[in-house]
Amino acid sequence: MQFGLNESQEILKDNARQFFAGECPMAHVRHLAERKQPYDAALWSKMAAQGFMGIIFPEKYEGLGLGKVELILLMEEAGRALLPGPFWSTVALAGPVIDAVASDAQKTRYLTPICRGQARSTLALLETGATWDLADATLADSSGNLTGEKLFVLDADVADFILVAAQTGVFLVEAQAPGLCITPMPALDLTRNFYAVQFKDTPAEKLGEGTNLARALNIATAALVAEMVGGMQRVLDLTVDYAKMRKQFGKPIGTFQAVQHQCADMYLETESSRSAAYYAAWALEHDAPDAATATSIAKMYASDACRAVGNRGIQIHGGNGFAWENDLHLYYRRAKASETMFGDATFHRERIARLVIDPVPAPCGGNDRSSR
Amino acid sequence: MDLNLTSDEMQFRDELRSWLTANVPTDWAERREESLESRFEYLRTWQRKLFAGGWAGVSWPKQYGGRGANLMQQVIFWQEMALASAPPMANTLGLGLIGPTIIGFGTEAQKRRYLAKILSAEEIWCQGFSEPNAGSDLAALQTEARHDGNFYVVNGLKTWNSYGWVADWCELVVRTDPNVPKHKGLTVLLVDMKSPGISVRPLRQITGESEFAEVSFRDVRVPVENVVGAVNQGWDVAIGTLMHERGTFGAGLQITFRRNIERLIELAGQFRRNQKPAAQDPLIRQKLAQCYADVEVMRWNQMRAFSRISASGVPGPEGSIQKIFWSELNQRLQQVAQELLGPYGQLAGISPKSVDKGSWAYGYLRSRGNTIEAGTSEIQRNIIGHFVLGLPRSY
Numbered sequence: 001m002q003f004g005l006n007e008s009q010e011i012l013k014d015n016a017r018q019f020f021a022g023e024c025p026m027a028h029v030r031h032l033a034e035r036k037q038p039y040d041a042a043l044w045s046k047m048a049a050q051g052f053m054g055i056i057f058p059e060k061y062e063g064l065g066l067g068k069v070e071l072i073l074l075m076e077e078a079g080r081a082l083l084p085g086p087f088w089s090t091v092a093l094a095g096p097v098i099d100a101v102a103s104d105a106q107k108t109r110y111l112t113p114i115c116r117g118q119a120r121s122t123l124a125l126l127e128t129g130a131t132w133d134l135a136d137a138t139l140a141d142s143s144g145n146l147t148g149e150k151l152f153v154l155d156a157d158v159a160d161f162i163l164v165a166a167q168t169g170v171f172l173v174e175a176q177a178p179g180l181c182i183t184p185m186p187a188l189d190l191t192r193n194f195y196a197v198q199f200k201d202t203p204a205e206k207l208g209e210g211t212n213l214a215r216a217l218n219i220a221t222a223a224l225v226a227e228m229v230g231g232m233q234r235v236l237d238l239t240v241d242y243a244k245m246r247k248q249f250g251k252p253i254g255t256f257q258a259v260q261h262q263c264a265d266m267y268l269e270t271e272s273s274r275s276a277a278y279y280a281a282w283a284l285e286h287d288a289p290d291a292a293t294a295t296s297i298a299k300m301y302a303s304d305a306c307r308a309v310g311n312r313g314i315q316i317h318g319g320n321g322f323a324w325e326n327d328l329h330l331y332y333r334r335a336k337a338s339e340t341m342f343g344d345a346t347f348h349r350e351r352i353a354r355l356v357i358d359p360v361p362a363p364c365g366g367n368d369r370s371s372r
Numbered sequence: 373m374d375l376n377l378t379s380d381e382m383q384f385r386d387e388l389r390s391w392l393t394a395n396v397p398t399d400w401a402e403r404r405e406e407s408l409e410s411r412f413e414y415l416r417t418w419q420r421k422l423f424a425g426g427w428a429g430v431s432w433p434k435q436y437g438g439r440g441a442n443l444m445q446q447v448i449f450w451q452e453m454a455l456a457s458a459p460p461m462a463n464t465l466g467l468g469l470i471g472p473t474i475i476g477f478g479t480e481a482q483k484r485r486y487l488a489k490i491l492s493a494e495e496i497w498c499q500g501f502s503e504p505n506a507g508s509d510l511a512a513l514q515t516e517a518r519h520d521g522n523f524y525v526v527n528g529l530k531t532w533n534s535y536g537w538v539a540d541w542c543e544l545v546v547r548t549d550p551n552v553p554k555h556k557g558l559t560v561l562l563v564d565m566k567s568p569g570i571s572v573r574p575l576r577q578i579t580g581e582s583e584f585a586e587v588s589f590r591d592v593r594v595p596v597e598n599v600v601g602a603v604n605q606g607w608d609v610a611i612g613t614l615m616h617e618r619g620t621f622g623a624g625l626q627i628t629f630r631r632n633i634e635r636l637i638e639l640a641g642q643f644r645r646n647q648k649p650a651a652q653d654p655l656i657r658q659k660l661a662q663c664y665a666d667v668e669v670m671r672w673n674q675m676r677a678f679s680r681i682s683a684s685g686v687p688g689p690e691g692s693i694q695k696i697f698w699s700e701l702n703q704r705l706q707q708v709a710q711e712l713l714g715p716y717g718q719l720a721g722i723s724p725k726s727v728d729k730g731s732w733a734y735g736y737l738r739s740r741g742n743t744i745e746a747g748t749s750e751i752q753r754n755i756i757g758h759f760v761l762g763l764p765r766s767y
Contacts, residue, residue, distance in 0.1 A: 001381065001444055002374050003675040004683055009373070069373055240761045255764040257750070260757030267756055268693040275672035282375055297665040349661035350654075356664055357637050357651050 020081035033190035038084030048117020079230025086155035092223035094121035101208030124150035300348035450624030466497035498539035536585025558606035699742035
């Protein structure tokens with residue numbers, strides 16, 4: 001048993017870190033966030049040239065054909081850099097959905113341009129109820145056309161095609177399709193935008209049934225957890241650096257145990273989230289029996305942890321952590337959006353309960369303890 | 373990354389598993405109410421059986437009677453012991469801490485004299501580290517040893533000695549030079565607990581048991597050949613011992629926690645809350661799921677840490693979070709058990725209506741010690757702050 005990265009995985013992770021440090025420094029992230037359009041076409045082309053867009057997709061669609069562990073490592077570095085724009089929604093969400101439900105011809109038509117860096121995509125899932133239960137989707141097609149509304153759709157304005165989770169299957173809508181209306185839903189995260197997407201008798205292509213959607217969404221969720229881990233690591237690093245540099249009472253505040261112990265907890269929360277993300281990726285790659293449980297555990301743990309890490313980081317930075325000029329709030333905003341995305345900790349605890357409590361049969365002989 | 377066992381690891385596991393199936397006694401859990409002495413003799417017999425089967429000292433080198441198991445095999449050993457509900461071994465400290473210390477720092481004569489009898493449980497060992505005024509600040513210890521010809525003469529008081537009441541020998545840390553900085557004047561001695569001048573007083577703890585003792589030394593004469601390592605280099609030897617304390621043993625602990633949460637899930641189908649089984653109560657479900665998840669995260673943290681040590685020989689930074697993680701997790705899990713079981717959770721094993729022979733009442737109290745023993749959570753967080761994150765020393 002070896003739960004560590006091999007040499008090529010280490011190289012991939014280091015290269016990604018260097019790439020994002022060079023091509024997507026914080027000043028650039030801030031620029032994209034403040035102009036309210038996080039998508040940067042030039043950066044997207046450079047990422048595509050690195051092969052990032054096709055990392056997990058088969059070579060026949062011009063992908064790299066690597067595994068979920070490699071995807072997770074790339075997402076972790078994207079999260080550390082707070083990469084803005086539709087990378088997660090295209091490569092970790094829409095791509096795996098196409099890969100899971102579409103026909104071979106459809107994959108050639110839609111995955112290939114994604115791998116080449118020529119197309120962006122996203123998944124429209126939530127409706128007015130905003131629940132993450134797939135069963136709650138009520139939108140249905142009428143002889144191939146969609147009418148209705150999806151909410152909280154990430155990056156929809158820059159998507160070349162939008163995938164739609166409907167009651168009657170998974171559909172694809174082209175950006176130019178008639179009756180499609182996309183309106184911004186301004187929200188906390190400045191680096192990734194939400195949109196309301198309305199369909200009015202909009203022609204849609206059916207990709208497949210929704211039955212295979214769950215596994216694809218687990219891949220997206222595990223990738224999101226990895227991105228959260230990268231963000232947590234960056235907040236921890238910034239905070240530890242600050243605690244070493246900032247002086248009060250004549251010494252660095254990192255000398256004080258009240259500060260040290262918060263940093264130690266941030267470290268524990270970050271490393272534990274990382275262990276969970278890596279394990280979930282491995283379990284998904286190998287279709288392990290506990291893959292769904294592991295994904296929920298990872299999202300549950302990281303959802304609470306990324307909020308805690310952000311809270312502690314701002315607290316230790318004091319007034320500076322509350323200032324717009326400081327980078328922390330950009331991470332803090334993303335962390336809150338990611339905490340909720342695809343279910344927060346409470347949502348996933350219930351999902352874990354369904355997976356590990358409900359299958360356990362109650363012992364025979366009645367279930368009332370008062371008879372003892 | 374490959375999380376499956378290799379064929380060698382699987383072979384080791386299968387061999388061990390079939391031995392355990394044939395040999396693990398089944399009545400250990402029923403002996404909770406027996407006297408400490410009778411329970412201990414039971415464990416001594418069990419260790420002899422492991423020794424005869426070649427399974428005591430699994431991590432020790434073969435030349436000293438061990439099995440020479442690599443790190444992953446040690447992990448498997450503790451996991452299988454827990455899966456088989458095997459009782460602990462009698463000479464826990466001798467096998468896990470003192471034997472490895474003698475192997476690492478002792479003379480050839482010391483190895484020949486002590487190691488075999490540790491494995492066979494013929495001689496039981498305790499540690500004389502903590503003192504009333506030296507706990508977290510171990511290097512501040514005051515027990516002194518004065519050089520007198522071929523002997524050291526020891527005076528002082530040690531406390532929180534596990535197994536002090538039954539031990540034949542003690543790994544004792546003493547101050548041999550009071551005139552140098554506190555870490556530099558310490559020496560480790562191997563002390564015969566039957567020496568004149570030693571008196572042992574059992575310490576009764578929160579659970580009502582006496583796992584620990586207070587040991588006083590009054591003009592106790594210890595031969596100079598019983599020094600381990602060099603005189604005044606005892607801090608390095610003591611730290612070497614404490615490093616073993618954070619070894620592979622935790623792998624078995626994780627299995628124990630897993631069984632505990634599985635048992636709670638089972639009990640949640642039996643106990644009722646708001647007119648339905650507790651397993652259907654939304655808040656109980658949340659709490660059980662949280663514990664289940666935490667026990668899994670503990671396993672994945674351990675797997676990463678063990679893999680790192682196995683590959684590079686040194687513990688990775690994630691190793692330092694283990695102690696905090698498991699100790700705080702166990703306290704949360706024991707609290708969830710109390711909420712689930714209500715007053716039944718408080719019943720002692722002697723009550724015919726007790727649940728699981730009173731183990732939840734015991735476990736709740738015992739878990740308070742988890743964040744104190746083997747380095748308090750505060751000290752662990754200091755270690756992470758200073759040694760892992762590079763923050764300035766706070767003391």
